[in-house]
Amino acid sequence: MIKQRATNVHWHEGDITKADRERLNGHRAVCLWFTGLSGSGKSTIAREVEKILYERGIHAYVLDGDNIRHGLNKDLGFSPEDRSENIRRIGEVAKLFVDAGFIVMTAFISPYRKDRDNVRKLMKEGEFAEIYIKCTIDVCEARDPKGLYKKARAGEIKEFTGISAPYEEPVNPELVIDTSVEDDVRVNASKVVAFLEENGYLQIPQEVASAEVQK
Amino acid sequence: MIKQRATNVHWHEGDITKADRERLNGHRAVCLWFTGLSGSGKSTIAREVEKILYERGIHAYVLDGDNIRHGLNKDLGFSPEDRSENIRRIGEVAKLFVDAGFIVMTAFISPYRKDRDNVRKLMKEGEFAEIYIKCTIDVCEARDPKGLYKKARAGEIKEFTGISAPYEEPVNPELVIDTSVEDDVRVNASKVVAFLEENGYLQIPQEVASAEVQK
Numbered sequence: 533m534i535k536q537r538a539t540n541v542h543w544h545e546g547d548i549t550k551a552d553r554e555r556l557n558g559h560r561a562v563c564l565w566f567t568g569l570s571g572s573g574k575s576t577i578a579r580e581v582e583k584i585l586y587e588r589g590i591h592a593y594v595l596d597g598d599n600i601r602h603g604l605n606k607d608l609g610f611s612p613e614d615r616s617e618n619i620r621r622i623g624e625v626a627k628l629f630v631d632a633g634f635i636v637m638t639a640f641i642s643p644y645r646k647d648r649d650n651v652r653k654l655m656k657e658g659e660f661a662e663i664y665i666k667c668t669i670d671v672c673e674a675r676d677p678k679g680l681y682k683k684a685r686a687g688e689i690k691e692f693t694g695i696s697a698p699y700e701e702p703v704n705p706e707l708v709i710d711t712s713v714e715d716d717v718r719v720n721a722s723k724v725v726a727f728l729e730e731n732g733y734l735q736i737p738q739e740v741a742s743a744e745v746q747k
Numbered sequence: 748m749i750k751q752r753a754t755n756v757h758w759h760e761g762d763i764t765k766a767d768r769e770r771l772n773g774h775r776a777v778c779l780w781f782t783g784l785s786g787s788g789k790s791t792i793a794r795e796v797e798k799i800l801y802e803r804g805i806h807a808y809v810l811d812g813d814n815i816r817h818g819l820n821k822d823l824g825f826s827p828e829d830r831s832e833n834i835r836r837i838g839e840v841a842k843l844f845v846d847a848g849f850i851v852m853t854a855f856i857s858p859y860r861k862d863r864d865n866v867r868k869l870m871k872e873g874e875f876a877e878i879y880i881k882c883t884i885d886v887c888e889a890r891d892p893k894g895l896y897k898k899a900r901a902g903e904i905k906e907f908t909g910i911s912a913p914y915e916e917p918v919n920p921e922l923v924i925d926t927s928v929e930d931d932v933r934v935n936a937s938k939v940v941a942f943l944e945e946n947g948y949l950q951i952p953q954e955v956a957s958a959e960v961q962k
Binding site: 547548552553556579582583586589591593595599603604621624625627628629631632633634654 | 762763767768771794797798801804806808810814818819836839840842843844846847848849869
């Protein structure tokens with residue numbers, strides 16, 4: 533069984549807007565920007581949230597190393613300049629996904645506060661939420677899911693965040709999830725979904741649903 | 748009135764795939780790559796197609812100069828190298844939108860055959876269709892909607908496609924629309940929609956609709 537498509541969404545004068553797409557989807561668009569150390573659980577939690585939202589018919593998409601580092605940003609390395617350009621481009625792509633009506637989740641270490649703040653500035657109020665996936669370096673290093681900490685300690689990887697490059701903690705993130713305290717991915721994903729629910733992202737306000745929106 | 752969200756889409760083991768998103772949306776995902784001279788009508792036709800698809804509840808999105816040149820690619824100029832990098836990045840973003848389940852339309856001059864072919868290679872069979880918006884340089888220059896040809900003739904813009912930089916026509920595009928013969932945007936947009944219909948993009952095959960898809 534597949535769902536029926538909407539037949540009651542009508543186009544007004546002008547180009548299709550984000551509000552139009554939100555009406556079509558039946559939920560708000562937002563960028564959830566996950567930040568934290570390697571091994572903290574960013575991508576795992578984001579992909580679990582994606583599954584939960586998918587089952588509810590919500591349009592969500594995850595940008596992470598798997599689909600960005602070997603594609604759009606394959607020309608970039610790990611110097612401070614390249615890390616900044618990496619985050620800038622991801623921010624611009626996330627903005628496009630928000631404009632397209634998605635709940636887009638980005639899962640990158642994004643260690644520099646200034647880079648994250650620049651992405652926030654790209655978007656409008658309410659379109660960006662910083663989610664700090666907090667975890668002690670000791671726990672991340674003990675997990676070491678990709679063996680990267682081991683390589684960093686051996687000096688095989690230069691400029692590794694937390695070891696030989698800085699991580700600047702968020703000052704005022706919209707949500708903090710500490711995975712060194714609670715590491716169950718379902719529990720942690722449900723906290724993100726609760727954040728979306730409590731802030732009204734999983735439905736659209738009546739005035740948006742009923743109004744002809746001006747561009 | 749807003750539409751009801753699907754409640755009958757269930758997640759299988761593994762991450763959410765393009766096929767899952769196509770089931771959720773009720774249509775296929777594809778990149779329609781519009782190419783042609785400045786003033787040929789690429790963006791105008793793409794945005795008209797977007798409106799038609801929106802009214803049918805189809806998830807479509809246009810990438811064009813308006814949302815790319817001042818955002819993701821604001822660091823790039825118009826040299827051959829920068830034009831290539833411009834197209835490479837747009838191709839990678841289009842690929843993400845296809846993966847996310849969209850009918851994504853890109854509207855850029857994209858004058859070099861090699862750059863367009865590289866984007867085609869990024870995607871799988873059936874995920875990319877080249878749409879040549881054909882128009883004589885005389886007609887484009889007479890239209891000159893942004894006054895760019897005038898500036899190019901005056902030497903105020905260097906490396907302007909068709910005047911002082913080459914345009915390499917597509918060799919074997921999936922669709923050709925000649926706007927110097929027919930310039931009604933609705934007629935031309937309907938040709939694109941007909942292409943999508945005839946090639947099965949506006950519905951999903953029964954086997955995709957009913958199957959549990961493996962990653």
